[in-house]
Amino acid sequence: MSGWNEKDIPDQHGRVAVVTGANSGIGHITARELARRGARVVLACRSEARGSEAADRIVAEVPGAEAEFARLDLADLSSVREFAARFPYERLDLLVNNAGVMALPRGTTVDGFETHFGVNHLGHFALTGLLLPALLDAPAARIVTLSSFMHVLADIDIDDLDSERRYGRWTAYARSKTANLLFTHELARRLAAAGSRVVAAAAHPGYAATNLQTAGPRAEGRKGAERLMELGNRVLAQSAEAGALPSLHAATAPGVRPDAFLGPRVAMWRGSPARSWRAPWTLDDAMGRRLWAASEELTGVVHDRLKA
Numbered sequence: 001m002s003g004w005n006e007k008d009i010p011d012q013h014g015r016v017a018v019v020t021g022a023n024s025g026i027g028h029i030t031a032r033e034l035a036r037r038g039a040r041v042v043l044a045c046r047s048e049a050r051g052s053e054a055a056d057r058i059v060a061e062v063p064g065a066e067a068e069f070a071r072l073d074l075a076d077l078s079s080v081r082e083f084a085a086r087f088p089y090e091r092l093d094l095l096v097n098n099a100g101v102m103a104l105p106r107g108t109t110v111d112g113f114e115t116h117f118g119v120n121h122l123g124h125f126a127l128t129g130l131l132l133p134a135l136l137d138a139p140a141a142r143i144v145t146l147s148s149f150m151h152v153l154a155d156i157d158i159d160d161l162d163s164e165r166r167y168g169r170w171t172a173y174a175r176s177k178t179a180n181l182l183f184t185h186e187l188a189r190r191l192a193a194a195g196s197r198v199v200a201a202a203a204h205p206g207y208a209a210t211n212l213q214t215a216g217p218r219a220e221g222r223k224g225a226e227r228l229m230e231l232g233n234r235v236l237a238q239s240a241e242a243g244a245l246p247s248l249h250a251a252t253a254p255g256v257r258p259d260a261f262l263g264p265r266v267a268m269w270r271g272s273p274a275r276s277w278r279a280p281w282t283l284d285d286a287m288g289r290r291l292w293a294a295s296e297e298l299t300g301v302v303h304d305r306l307k308a
Contacts, residue, residue, distance in 0.1 A: 003265065003272025005245060006033050009252045013038030016089045016138075017251075018131070020044045020072060020124070021099025023054040026146075026205050029244040030096055032058045034251070035065040039094070044072035044083060046099075074099055074123025076110040077299060084130035092134035094251055097124040097145040097180075103169040113298065114162040120176035122299055125183060129301040135198055136305060143200045144250045145184050149263065151177035155281040158290050161298075177204075178282055179291060181261065186288035188259035190306040199258050203250040204276060205243030206264035242271075249273035 017034050021027040022043035035041045035058050043058075045051030051069040058067040070086065073079035100120045109118035128135075128143060135141040153174035157163075163172050180202060187200040246262040250273075256262075263276035281287065289308060296302050 003274075004249055004253065005272065006036075006241075006248060009033060009037045009248055010254070011038055012252065015039045015093035016042070016091065017094035017096065018042045018044055018087075018092060019096040019098055020074065020127070023047065023050040025240050026244045026247060027096070027098040028054055028058075029241055030098060030247050030251070031067065032062065032065075033244070033248055034094070035067050036062045037252075040066040040089075041068070042087075043067060043069050044099075045069060046071070046073045046075075072099075072127070073110075074119045074127070075115065077123070077126055078110070080123055080126045081130065084127065087131065087134065089134065091138040091141075092131055093138045093141050095128060095131060095135060095141075095143045096247060096251060097128065097143070098247065099124075100146065100176075102173050105169060106163070106167045106172075108162075114164075114167075114172060116172040116176040117161055117163070117179065120173075121179035121183065122295060124180070125295045126299040126301040128187070129296075129299075129303045132303055132305060136196060139197070141198045142251055142256070143184075143187065143198065144247055145180050145200070145202050146204060146247060147180040147184075147202050147261070148173075148177040148204050149206065149276070150174050151181060151282065152279050154178060155279070156182065156287070156291065158287065158294065161294060178279070181278060181282035182284070182288045182291050183295070184261075185259050185283055185285075186292045187306070189285070189288070190303070190308070192258060194306055199256060201250040201256050201258065201260040201262065203246040203261070203273075204263040205240075205246060206271075207243075246273040246276075 017039045019031040022031040023045040031041045043055050055067040055069045059065050072083040107115045154171045156175045184202040191198050250262045261276045261278045262273050265271035265274035
């Protein structure tokens with residue numbers, strides 16, 4: 001029994017999708033397969049050269065595909081605002097918050113936030129809020145935010161969101177992935193309270209072979225760590241195509257429930273999409289509200305139509 005795969009994606013004609021970080025890896029495969037099923041896909045990427053090339057590649061690979069590049073730098077809130085202001089469609093059926101960074105040395109975004117928290121959580125929080133009117137105007141929209149099974153390594157510290165007291169690259173990454181799940185939890189609650197049919201869900205790819213693992217060591221010139229990550233990708237990881245399946249399932253499969261967390265079936269590592277275990281702190285209502293309030297204050301993006 002092979003389980004759910006890309007052939008099971010329902011028809012997406014007439015739907016508009018935004019996929020962040022769609023120039024490579026899981027994001028690119030997600031965008032490509034949505035386009036293959038008929039969606040008009042916006043590849044929201046930081047690099048114009050890589051994003052445009054990725055959109056052209058989809059058009060070349062998929063007959064009749066509608067794919068376009070739009071610049072988005074999640075490490076710069078002014079770029080997030082510009083992306084939303086330029087968004088040309090009246091409605092948005094699918095937002096896949098896919099882009100992210102992992103295990104980088106301590107740094108800050110343009111706005112001064114710790115990089116993992118700023119890019120992985122705050123950038124997507126702001127983007128979702130700014131695109132929310134277009135999502136609410138769609139008949140059955142979905143918001144899918146990518147987390148990681150690595151979230152189990154750390155809960156967030158609401159009093160030290162920027163890891164100023166003590167910094168560890170893997171702890172900072174895990175906290176940002178916990179933030180992704182808390183955001184999804186609170187977003188789903190608020191959507192339900194508003195009577196909206198929009199579904200907010202989360203997904204993770206398990207251990208998938210992408211350039212995310214090697215980006216940090218390569219940027220720092222840590223050749224040994226880079227080679228170790230490359231070896232892990234070859235020997236232990238599943239393919240990026242398999243890693244994209246939980247995102248695609250969360251985005252398109254019938255019956256996905258609000259606040260679902262989907263990942264690979266086998267030990268959260270590999271296999272077809274299934275419901276995934278999550279740490280209990282990612283279901284903490286009070287912490288979800290506190291993170292939401294802090295995120296609104298830090299980004300200046302208030303989700304007006306989703307009051308507490």
